[in-house]
Amino acid sequence: MRKLLIISIWLISANCFAQDLKYARKTLNTLTSKELWGRGYTKNGMAKAANFIESEFKSFGLQPMDGKDFKQPFMFSVNTFPDKMKLIIDGKKLIPGNDFIVHQASVGLKAKTDLEQKDSVNFLAASSRILVTLEDKLTWSVSQKVEDYTQILIKKSALSSIPKNIVIDIENQFIPDFSAANIAGFIKGTAKPDSTIVITAHYDHLGGMGSETFFPGANDNGSGVSFLLSLAKHYAKNPPKYSIxxxxxxxxxxGILGSKYFTENPLIPLDKIKFLINVDMVGTGETGATVVNATQYPKEFKLLNKVNEEGQFLVKINPRGKAANSDHYFFTEKGxxxxxxxxQGGISAYHDVFDKPQTLPFTVYENLFKLFVGFNQSLMN
Structure with a gap:
């Protein structure tokens, strides 16, 4: 029976993989395009990404999870940087994203002033409430609040000497009620429609920093969304026993806000979910993969490893314990x-402007696809 399962997985994958990889690449290019502007908080990037995902769900023939709408709207606060992003250090104009980033909780400011060195990496203009910090690598994020000072993080390699003078013109806009939406659809099971397997991925990224710089977010998490959409496309053509x-x-x-909102306002009863798999940053894989919650659900992790070993899909699947580091967390907290x-492996770009689609190898895409199909089939059996 197990051999027949593996053979059927290989046949399914062999027939559809080439087309699915082509689709995944095309989808990734769309998600990381300038038009979607980092799938974030300026230039309507996140809303455009949501519309794209919704249109894909519709084209596959998925049904809205609540029977009415694919979108589950909610609101939250966020600090944004929609326009001006100018920085000159000692007469040298620095490039946003490449040479410097503004700390995500910073307030906007226009000033010209001298800097006082506080230690080997921190420089201060106290009267203007400016803090300059030198970093080996620039990593950006998102803030739900605004501080009363402006912090600039500069890549050490962008400067030839310690910074002494700064010219800054940066605009921020705090949005207390930013509108966003989860996108949810399903395929009804052929035998046990009341039992559901759920695949999740976050589609948002960091958006833009100023009017000319955006963060593509190819691996984080264009890769996961592309993978999820490929699976949705596959299962729409091959409905499984359980609903998916x-x-x-x-x-x-x-701050994993979308999944938190969903678990507090579920579109399906949470006790109907047989199992949930969240994917984030799945565009590499040379050295294998890691599964968070492996120690929480040893039976399912053993099953996943069995499917992997029999199919020789991934080099290694590393177990990890419970962690509040992605959208699975609040589901686990709800039982x-x-x-x-x-x-894991491959590119090291993360939360920076270098996480681009052309650098993403999709090393184990085919085998990851096979692993998911096999694991889901095993769960249903």
Missing amino acids: AFICFAAEEA VPAFFMYT
Whole structure:
């Protein structure tokens, strides 16, 4: 029986993989495009990404999870940087994203002043409430609040000497009621429609920093959304025994807010979820993958490893314990059995402007696809 399962997985994958990889690449290019502007908080980026995902769900023939609408709207606060992003240090104009970033909780400011060195990496203009910090690597994020000072993080390699003078013109806009939406659809099961397997991924990223710089977010998490959509497309053509649902969450980068909202306002009874698998950053895989919650659900992790070993899909699947580091977390807290999987190896770009689609190898995409199909089939059996 097990051999027949593996053979059927291989046949399914062989017939559809080439087309699915082509679709995933095309989808990734769309999600990381300038038009979607980092799937964030300026230039309507997140809303455009939501509309794209909704249109894909509709084209596959998925049904809205609540029977009415694919979108589950909610609101939260966020600090944004929609326009001016100018920085000159000692007469040298620095490039946003490449040479410097503004701390995500900073207030906007226009000033010209001298800097006082406080230690080896921190420089202060106290009267203007400016803090300059030198970093080896620039990593951006999202803030739900605004501080009363402006912090600039500069890449050490962008400067030839310690900074002494700063010219700054940066605009921020705090939005207390930013509108976003989770996108949820499902395929009705052929034998046990009341039992549901859920695949999730967050579609938001960091958006833009100023009017000319955006963060593409290819691996984080264009890769996960592309993978999820490929699975949705596959299962729409091959309905499984259980119902299978697909949820793309907003506001993961702001504090896993979309999944928190969903678990507090579920569109399906949470006790109907047989298992949930969250994917984030699955565009690599040379050295294998890691599963968060593996120690929480040893039976399912053993099953996942068995499917992997028999199919020789991934080099290694590393177990990890409970962690509040992605959208699986609040489901686990509500008693829903869930894994969070991410791949490892390959590119090191993360929360920076270099996380681009052309650098993403999709190393184990085919085998990851086979692993998911096999694991889901095993759960249903």
